[in-house]
Amino acid sequence: METRELGNTGIKVSAISLGGVAFTWLDRESSEKLIDFSVEYGINYIDIYAGTQEKIKGALKRNRDKIIISTRGNSKTIDQYLEFFNLDYFDIFLLSMIDSNDQLEKAIEDAEILERSKRSKFRFLGIATHNPSLYEKIIKIKKFQVLMFPLNCIDEIDSKIFSLTKENHSGIIAMKPMAGGNIRKYDSAIKYVLNKPVSTALIGMASINEVEQNISVLKDIKIRENDILFYNEIKRKLGKVFCRYCGHCIFPEPCPEGIPVRTIMMLETLAYQANLRRTVSESVLKSVEKCKKCGRCEQRCPYNLPIRKLLPEKVKYYLDITK
Numbered sequence: 068m069e070t071r072e073l074g075n076t077g078i079k080v081s082a083i084s085l086g087g088v089a090f091t092w093l094d095r096e097s098s099e100k101l102i103d104f105s106v107e108y109g110i111n112y113i114d115i116y117a118g119t120q121e122k123i124k125g126a127l128k129r130n131r132d133k134i135i136i137s138t139r140g141n142s143k144t145i146d147q148y149l150e151f152f153n154l155d156y157f158d159i160f161l162l163s164m165i166d167s168n169d170q171l172e173k174a175i176e177d178a179e180i181l182e183r184s185k186r187s188k189f190r191f192l193g194i195a196t197h198n199p200s201l202y203e204k205i206i207k208i209k210k211f212q213v214l215m216f217p218l219n220c221i222d223e224i225d226s227k228i229f230s231l232t233k234e235n236h237s238g239i240i241a242m243k244p245m246a247g248g249n250i251r252k253y254d255s256a257i258k259y260v261l262n263k264p265v266s267t268a269l270i271g272m273a274s275i276n277e278v279e280q281n282i283s284v285l286k287d288i289k290i291r292e293n294d295i296l297f298y299n300e301i302k303r304k305l306g307k308v309f310c311r312y313c314g315h316c317i318f319p320e321p322c323p324e325g326i327p328v329r330t331i332m333m334l335e336t337l338a339y340q341a342n343l344r345r346t347v348s349e350s351v352l353k354s355v356e357k358c359k360k361c362g363r364c365e366q367r368c369p370y371n372l373p374i375r376k377l378l379p380e381k382v383k384y385y386l387d388i389t390k
């Protein structure tokens with residue numbers, strides 16, 4: 068497996084790495100098998116989420132000396148997360164949900180708290196953001212050695228950002244290379260990301276078959292004419308309506324009418340994850356009828372998605388494609 072430098076951390080990460088999202092819906096046995104198989108096939112970096120610990124902590128423990136582990140949180144959650152996963156330290160601890168200037172100011176304060184009081188709990192500090200207008204500022208602050216942001220063939224990133232990360236020796240973890248499951252042409256999607264100067268493509272993979280498929284792309288990542296045609300087509304189709312699943316529409320304040328906005332926005336992905344079986348309850352689907360169009364969710368969406376218009380459309384499409 069190809070490995071790449073993670074900025075100036077001295078760590079080399081596998082070009083393809085394992086995102087933790089799949090562990091939220093896999094059972095313990097499948098999660099453990101997935102980690103063991105991925106490690107055996109050369110994946111050496113895993114990003115994990117609190118809430119999945121009971122399914123994966125056994126596999127993390129037995130593979131600990133072969134894997135780089137990151138998670139996302141803040142100075143108040145780091146101790147709890149270490150306890151959840153039964154780990155002594157995280158290799159990379161990423162301050163997360165940093166998508167506004169105010170959140171960035173707080174993250175800088177939090178980074179100082181972490182540096183002062185919890186240095187032994189992590190090796191490198193990073194930041195995870197979904198807001199492209201903050202990338203330059205974050206890099207120039209020089210507080211974070213690792214930057215995690217979404218990168219895929221739908222969202223172009225200004226090449227200046229890559230030059231700046233290179234100058235500052237920051238490592239880039241590219242999350243959502245498949246646009247949260249919206250891009251199913253995995254080979255073109257992975258090639259797009261790995262032809263950028265990133266350290267790794269962090270991919271949520273739910274089966275051994277997916278791990279094998281994605282790793283096989285590394286044999287030849289040259290972008291060809293058919294890939295470019297695909298990039299243009301998918302940008303046209305999804306560019307202005309695709310949800311990046313960042314969660315800002317429901318966090319820190321949920322919808323006042325109790326609509327699980329992010330879940331509704333990701334219905335298509337949920338449908339394909341369940342092989343087009345209808346797994347989302349009728350009450351969740353019907354909840355969109357309670358929308359009062361107050362617009363609070365849209366104000367917090369970093370991608371300016373027309374959520375109020377999209378919610379009923381997402382439900383209709385989900386009902387059409389699932390049984």
Ligand code: SF4
Pocket residue numbers: 321322323324325326328357358359360361362363364365374375
């Ligand atoms: S616009 Fe609708 S979905 Fe969004 S916060 Fe208001 S009521 Fe909830």
Ligand code: SF4
Pocket residue numbers: 309310311312313314315316317328329332367368369370371372374
């Ligand atoms: S609708 Fe916007 S804020 Fe909500 S999860 Fe999607 S991209 Fe994020």
